[in-house]
Amino acid sequence: MITRILLSFLFLLFFSFQSLAQQKRTKIGVAGLTHGHVGWILNAKDRADLEIVGIAEPNRALAKRLTEQHGISMDLVFDTIEEMLEKTNPEAVTAFGNIYDHLAVVEACAPKGIHVMVEKPLAVSLEHAKKMKALAEKHNIHLITNYETTWYPSTFKAYEILKSGEVGDLRKVVVRDGHRGPKKIGVSDEFLEWLTDPKLNGGGAIIDFGCYGANLVTWLESGKRPISVTAVTQQLQPENNPKVDDEATIILNYENSQAIIQASWNWPIGRKDMEIYGLTGVIYADNPTDVRVLQAEGYSGFEEEKLKLEYQNTPFEDPFTLFLAVINGELTLEEYALPSLENNMIVVEILSAAVESAKTGKTVYLK
Numbered sequence: 001m002i003t004r005i006l007l008s009f010l011f012l013l014f015f016s017f018q019s020l021a022q023q024k025r026t027k028i029g030v031a032g033l034t035h036g037h038v039g040w041i042l043n044a045k046d047r048a049d050l051e052i053v054g055i056a057e058p059n060r061a062l063a064k065r066l067t068e069q070h071g072i073s074m075d076l077v078f079d080t081i082e083e084m085l086e087k088t089n090p091e092a093v094t095a096f097g098n099i100y101d102h103l104a105v106v107e108a109c110a111p112k113g114i115h116v117m118v119e120k121p122l123a124v125s126l127e128h129a130k131k132m133k134a135l136a137e138k139h140n141i142h143l144i145t146n147y148e149t150t151w152y153p154s155t156f157k158a159y160e161i162l163k164s165g166e167v168g169d170l171r172k173v174v175v176r177d178g179h180r181g182p183k184k185i186g187v188s189d190e191f192l193e194w195l196t197d198p199k200l201n202g203g204g205a206i207i208d209f210g211c212y213g214a215n216l217v218t219w220l221e222s223g224k225r226p227i228s229v230t231a232v233t234q235q236l237q238p239e240n241n242p243k244v245d246d247e248a249t250i251i252l253n254y255e256n257s258q259a260i261i262q263a264s265w266n267w268p269i270g271r272k273d274m275e276i277y278g279l280t281g282v283i284y285a286d287n288p289t290d291v292r293v294l295q296a297e298g299y300s301g302f303e304e305e306k307l308k309l310e311y312q313n314t315p316f317e318d319p320f321t322l323f324l325a326v327i328n329g330e331l332t333l334e335e336y337a338l339p340s341l342e343n344n345m346i347v348v349e350i351l352s353a354a355v356e357s358a359k360t361g362k363t364v365y366l367k
Contacts, residue, residue: 007292025051026324029090031105032097033057033066034190036121042070042093044320054088056081062190081108090114092327094320098194099201103128106143110135115142115327117319121211121351122204122344130346133290133341142326144339145347146319147215149272152271153218153309154285155338156316158276161293162220173220173259175213175274178205181265183240196241203355204244205265206233210354213261214347215338216274217252223336225346226252226259230363231354236266250354 006139028050030041034057037058045052055077057063064079076250078084081093085108085197102118116136123129136143149155153350162170182195183219194200201207214324217222233245247267251258276283281302284292291307311317315325322339325331336343355366 003147017175021285025049026049026092026328027053027088027090028320029081029084029088029093029114030055030057031051031084031093031095031108032101033059033062034188035096035100036187036191036195037119038096039070039318040319041096042066042072042100045072047320049050049324050320052076053090054078054084055082059190081105085109085112085114092323094118094323095119098197099207100128100194100199103132105151107134110139110141110143113139113141115323117144117146117257117323117339118121120145120147120215121202121207121347122341124199124207126348126352129345131137132311133345135254136341142323143341144323144326144333145215145341145344146323147212147338149212149216150322150338151311151316151318152272152285152288153228153311154291155266155274157291158274158283158285159220159310161291162276162278166278167276167281167283167293167295170220170257170276170278172257172277173213173217173274174262174277175216176262176264176267177209177212178264178267179270180267181237181240181246183237184265196244197360198244201244202351204233204235204241205246205251205263206231206248206354206358207351208265209263210248210261210351211347212248212272213250213259213263213274214247214252214350215343217261218281218343218350219336219338220276221254221257221259222256223342223346225366226350228253228365229350229353229357230255231357241265245358248354250350252350325346 002337047147048348057077058079064074067074093109095102095118102123106116148176184193231250234247237246250261274285281295289309293305294302296302315322315331333340
């Protein structure tokens, strides 16, 4: 009920500002082109509410290939983010390079009052995340993190059902994310190069897909930090991922619940699904639009309800609609919302502890 009311409010809010959005196109800069998700912003070049005014990418061959593919002029491409910001004066920047460079993007943008959206996760380390947070707060910019699962109707429906008390108090969450592996699914050479680099990505599957579960669980737990983090990683494809893990299991221990995050580059299928267990029932978010609710009946029986959802026309329909709504003052994110800085600081803390736990073979207790 809470989320349905919230979405209805956002729906009305969004359309009340449509006329303004049509009158004004927000000037957007793109920092990097090596991320496999960069097509999201390049495909958005003809939107009525945003204008891509500059791209920072030193790899001219990559820039030429992608600009030709998307019908964008190479005149918009600059070798450095500093030059791009100086020449084009964007109001906001979307980061589509490696995760290590997220800090450099914020260092360049924040002092100029330019808002930033990065691809998940926020940062490669807690040290980087703290510096980014300090810069964002000092210069009063919005710094948000984009996850694909933020745009799933099933994510919000599962949250709504849990918070309604329909399945009782939360006891366990299981989140599974991943695919067959970057090389096996055929990501670009530029993406593969940094995605499998422990410095530029912060790790392998534990970072690339572990962040989804950490983000969702932090939201479901209303911003609580886990008491402890335990992680086990493996390298099952050394020929494809020689420098990083490709299999990770992370266990988060809370006072009254537990979360298990299974992040893998070894699934035979691509998946992003979640199970939420309460005292009296379980919620399955099987994919973006399918949710099942099982209510316990007796010792082994249950009653199942299946829900088929549709995407809602709200600021939560895609990353750029939400980003523009936030930076233009049309939407204030709730505390610990999925894209929020508060949530994603905890995500990085969890991931940093998970990496430490996997390396040492010991449970890490958060201070």
